[in-house]
Amino acid sequence: MASDIQHIVVIGGGQAGGYACKALRGEGFEGRLTVVADEPHDFYERPPLSKGVVTESEPLPRLFPKESLAALDIDWRRPRRAVEIDRAAGEVVLDDGERLPYDRLLIATGSRPRLPVAEWASLANVMTLRTWDDATRLKAKLEGSRRIGIIGGGWIGLEVASSARKLGVEVDVFERAPALCGRSVGPEVAEAIRELHERHGVGLELARQDIALGEEGDGRVNVVADGEAREPYDLVVVGTGVEINLELAREAGLVTEQGIVIDAAGHTSDPRIFAAGDVAQHPHLGLCLQSWAYAQNQARVVADAMLGKDAHYDEPAWLWSDQHGVNIQILGVPSGELHCVVRRDPQGPVFFYLDDENRLVQMVAFDQPRAIKLGKRWLAAERVLDPEALGDPDYNLMQLR
Ligand SMILES: Cc1cc2nc3c(=O)[nH]c(=O)nc-3n(C[C@H](O)[C@H](O)[C@H](O)COP(=O)(O)OP(=O)(O)OC[C@H]3O[C@@H](n4cnc5c(N)ncnc54)[C@H](O)[C@@H]3O)c2cc1C
Incomplete structure (x- = not known):
């Protein structure tokens, strides 16, 4: 040292x-x-x-x-x-x-957290989520809420939507883009996430470009989406990056x-x-x-x-999200022209995004942590994969170890 x-x-x-x-x-x-x-x-x-x-x-x-x-x-x-x-x-x-x-x-x-409109910070029942103090406040507020709005259909917003549904709270999510989590995953994954949320009763309002928030006399929050007012919400959580x-x-x-x-x-x-x-x-x-x-x-x-030692970070990008009891793991970051192979296993789908030489660039797996472990090896080895085998649920991926 x-x-x-x-x-x-x-x-x-x-x-x-x-x-x-x-x-x-x-x-x-x-x-x-x-x-x-x-x-x-x-x-x-x-x-x-x-x-x-x-x-x-x-x-x-x-x-x-x-x-x-x-x-x-x-x-x-x-x-x-x-x-x-x-x-x-x-x-x-x-x-x-x-x-x-x-x-x-x-x-x-x-x-x-980024607030798209600075004035939203002054609304009593509009909040973001980053810290332990935010989370304890969110929990207390959800206990007294019948319905909430979420601005932003990214990972945090969708996890809050899932947690609120688990507590029996009605939820509407407002997203500017036409797809959920569109910045980090492809359209096939975004669609699967949309289906998951709809199955669990989350209201999804996609491609809502212009959101205005206001306060009712009783503290509830008005949401006006592209000029259309919604019934006021007890709480609005903003998850916009x-x-x-x-x-x-x-x-x-x-x-x-x-x-x-x-x-x-x-x-x-x-x-x-x-x-x-x-x-x-x-x-x-x-x-x-x-x-x-x-x-x-x-x-x-x-x-x-x-401390002056030799050190080198070279792990692939990896993150996960838990929504409605489903563990979603994302390996790698999309870049360049990719084609998607979907494998529809009974326990959950796996999405492989391959480059033009059939090397893995990104992989998203629903409830399949073992598949992600394999993917980490393929990424590291820049392995050329067989799209037909990947997409066949009867083909054992472990054979590609
Ligand atoms: C609600 C939530 C859920 C998440 N879920 C997942 C998940 O499921 N999977 C996943 O992979 N990732 C998830 N993440 C992301 C992950 O938690 C972050 O990437 C990680 O916390 C980053 O760690 P960090 O130490 O860089 O930053 P932080 O954990 O944010 O720590 C930075 C600290 O520095 C403090 N600070 C900033 N400026 C100053 C200053 N000038 N002086 C003193 N202190 C300062 C901040 O207040 C903060 O306490 C989640 C994040 C959030 C908020």
């Missing part, structure tokens, strides 16, 4: 920040490890916030049990915000004026695009500063993945690099 590293500062106490700290200690870093976190809670993960926290009252989904967390010996600054990175001085400035010197700095500031928390990096003069530009080891354009998680643009894909697995595994790699 490089001997000049006495003090590491991590900005952001989320998934990436937490796993980086664990890996730093695991790799033998014994110096001072400071975490600046604007949330008051111990490290926790977000996927349960739209799922079991709302439907089953699951507790704070801690990343580590309390004893393991204590063993990391973290010098917390929370709830505190980092407001500036002074690269010349090698210091992080906090909102209370404290200046924290660093030998290595990790930016793991994640992302925040995120803003990447890039400001600190940008103002410090680090190279940024969609996210902070990093190499496969997580180095930014400043050799003492690293980035991980949602805020760190994927080193090969050139986009911010917003995935639990990336936040965790890329952060672990970055921790090694921060």
Whole structure:
């Protein structure tokens, strides 16, 4: 380990920040490890916030049990915000004026929900979902709701729709595009997701270009979609994508695009500063993945690099979503001209998106985690596949191992 590293500062106490700290200690870093976190809670993960926290009252989904967390010996600054990175001085400035010197700095500031109309933030029964505090508020509000509206037919909006249906609440989803989750999956998958939601009684309003929200005297929310008013909703949840928390990096003069530009080891354009998680643009894909697995595994790699070890992140993009009891896993990111092969297994469909040489580019599987495991190998090996075999439910995919 490089001997000049006495003090590491991590900005952001989320998934990436937490796993980086664990890996730093695991790799033998014994110096001072400071975490600046604007949330008051111990490290926790977000996927349960739209799922079991709302439907089953699951507790704070801690990343580590309390004893393991204590063993990391973290010098917390929370709830505190980092407001500036002074690269010349090698210091992080906090909102209370404290200046924290660093030998290595990790930016793991994640992302925040984007509101398409700023004024929606002032409506009492309109909310977004990102934090534990949001999730506990959502749960309380759903308990008192008969019907809710959701703006945005992406992963978060659809998971909230599924959770609300599980609680017996009526749900309408308003989406601007003609398809659900259209930015991350192909039309065949979008159609299967639409069918799933319709089967579970979710009202879907696709291709609604213009949404206006207003407040009734009793606090309920008016939704006017393309000029047509709906019966007011008890609650409206907005899930229309995120803003990447890039400001600190940008103002410090680090190279940024969609996210902070990093190499496969997580180095930014400043050799003492690293980035991980949602805020760190994927080193090969050139986009911010917003995935639990990336936040965790890329952060672990970055921790090694921060200690001067050889480190290289090369996992394929992978994320999952749980909706109406179905586990949907997405492997890979669509790019270029692809053709789709659908395999209709009794336990759920699998969608293979292949390039013109029949190599896998993206795969989406409903309730078929084993198929995804195989897909990870095919992706890594750039294997040429036989579309006919893939689409035949009587053909055992394990033969293609
Ligand atoms: C409701 C929900 C459900 C999800 N479900 C899934 C799923 O099923 N599958 C999946 O793969 N992914 C899912 N995700 C995405 C996944 O949780 C994120 O990709 C992951 O949390 C990113 O981790 P991160 O550490 O980069 O960011 P975060 O977890 O957002 O952590 C960043 C932290 O930094 C803090 N921060 C920001 N700026 C500052 C500052 N200046 N000073 C101090 N602190 C700061 C933030 O408040 C936050 O606490 C879900 C996300 C949400 C919100």
